[in-house]
Amino acid sequence: MATTPPTRSPELRKDPVTNQWVIFSPARAKRPSDFKSKSPENPNNNSSSCPFCIGNEHQCAPEIFRVPPDPNWKLRVIENLYPALSRKLDHPNGQNDDSSSELSGLGWVVAGFGFHDVVIETPVHSVQLSDLDPSEIGDVLIAYKRRIEQIKQFDSIKYIQVFKNHGASAGASMSHSHSQMLSLPIVPPSVSTRLNSMKEHFNRTGKCSLCQVQSKDLLINETSRFFSIAPYASSFPFEIWIIPRDHSSHFDELDNKKAVDLGGLLKLIVKKMALQLNNPPFNFMIHTSPIQVTDSELPYSHWFLQIIPQLTGVGGFELGSGCYINPVFPDDAAKILRELNVP
């Protein structure tokens, strides 16, 4: 991590998209530690006991769909067996925020109606997302889109968070390659903050902050339809965003061609990250717009995919302030990843 010249002074930066402050602090990279390093956590390599492996479908919660629709599937979308929200609760269709109630002074409450799905990205236990072909990764992305289109029918769902946990320190409890989709009856706070921040930027400058964000120093790789950058105010070392070139507010506007293009870039970026950072645990998140809002209502919103390798922990400062401390400046991270050759 000692990639940043130690002479660079600390700096605070605020991102115009997320509205988050971050402290860039190269000096922090040199802290010693009193604690022995964590022993690597060994995942379950036993495919006979893994419910996500082909042949073990009966060990899973109900299937929503599979691709292709036959016994020899390449990916499956299933219900989460331990869902955070319940698809069985009574949900007032057409519910709006007014129907949530405030208990006297204690806070607001909404019934936990929602969908929590798992996308099994491959039938084979040992295959990781970045082992797939660009078009196969494209199929996973199109499966997200197809599921979003189904869930859109429920008026009470306001936002769908698509995310992936890879590796135990990134939160994964299952080692078989998968991602998740959690469909919420609220618009989460970070989404409202992002939309407000992008709107404010748009009103002030007449431009979308993500259309404007491309900078030579922050660029990692690009394709005809997408580009990847280390964002100007990265909260995490080697944080990466993949952004569609076309101004588009919703992820589910993705078509098959773009999906393959994005699949190729995602594959390259994950491979570079693995090579440079010793195969780190990571998360990715798709940041899109609330589902009941149309494109024309959102001239300032632009979806993107955020990748965070898990290299540093957090502590009381981050929990308390909501600011992160990042020892690596994004232009240093971008240069390293840009210049890296993938064999």
Added chain:
Amino acid sequence: MATTPPTRSPELRKDPVTNQWVIFSPARAKRPSDFKSKSPENPNNNSSSCPFCIGNEHQCAPEIFRVPPDPNWKLRVIENLYPALSRKLDHPNGQNDDSSSELSGLGWVVAGFGFHDVVIETPVHSVQLSDLDPSEIGDVLIAYKRRIEQIKQFDSIKYIQVFKNHGASAGASMSHSHSQMLSLPIVPPSVSTRLNSMKEHFNRTGKCSLCQVQSKDLLINETSRFFSIAPYASSFPFEIWIIPRDHSSHFDELDNKKAVDLGGLLKLIVKKMALQLNNPPFNFMIHTSPIQVTDSELPYSHWFLQIIPQLTGVGGFELGSGCYINPVFPDDAAKILRELNVP
């Protein structure tokens, strides 16, 4: 963690203080894991090599003050040797937010001026905060106050985040009992969000949300000057808040008597947490008001201390949405902690 009756339905709640949504989801507690549990990380137990131990003062960054001011100190406030912000940068005294600059479309930037201090809570390596007497813990709290009063002199410091990391999974890199104070040239986002949320509640109801928050079901323990609760929309299982009974916007209004009272309650709560949850790593954070704002300007603000035991990890959902998933309802956590006897 299987303390919540499995039949309770999931629920989303929003906290009127933090303005955060949380998903309460008892079903999540039953997830299996593919990864072997982490081997406990063994801290450095060797006091000869610990710079925070008495006798090793020369291994530390410069001292700010000690209590009492003689070789036989009981606590020390020192500079952090690897500071996130620099006290050496030129800082425009009286700087205001307008002096931060926006690079074209990329974001805002502020020079990394600030103070990053460490509070060594005891001279002895093996002593933990909860081993101290209430009055000794009170001395630590009064040391925070004294340091805040010094830093208040710098107009360019807007907020001071006091926090403690205990245990490696709570982020601690040093095992010797200590806390930290990071003095920032900005008001962090979570502080602005909290103040706006409390102000909105005050304008709507005429009441301070923390003065109103005491509920029989959420109460854990109380003293004449403070009470502790499991907050209504706890983001984390067994999260605890300690709140002064008096409506007070700034932590540094604490006097010696209140400090001893708070010291006693903090000791009890940390002991209960250790007993019930098998000595978990934890963080505490003091949530106060920006330093250049006076009490009378903030009729809606009320400081408190938040304690978070580290029991669950986070994943892509939390990183993406800013919402947490909590398997334990706060009334269940409060009941367990309230009824627990500390020998």
